[in-house]
Amino acid sequence: MAETLTALSQRNETFWIGLVVFLLGVATPENLLLGGVALSRALIVLGGGILLVRLFVGVYRILKTTAEAGTDGYRDGKRPDE
DSSP, rough: HHHHHHHHHHHHHHHHHHHHHHHHHHHHTTTTTEETHHHHHHHHHHHHHHHHHHHHHHHHHHHHHHHHHHHHHHHHSSSSOO
16 A cells, blocks of 8 residues: 555656646746756756656556456456356
8 A cells, every 4th residue: 555655646746846847947038048058948848758758657557557457357257157
C-alpha cells in the first residue's frame, strides 16, 4: 500500500512540476535571455516536454495493465470447469 501511494504521489508531483514550469514560461517576459536563448521559450519547451513524457508514461501504464488483465481473463476462461 505504501509503495502504491508513493508511486501515485511521484506521478502527481511530476505533473505539477511540469505544469508550473510551463506556466512560468508563459508568464516570463520574452526579452529575458539565458545564454542567448529566450528564457520563456526554454521554460515552455521544458514544461511541455515534462507533461508529454508524463502523458506517455500514463498511457503506457494503462495499456500495460489492460493487457495483463485481458491475458489473465483469457487464461481463466480457458481453464476447464472444476
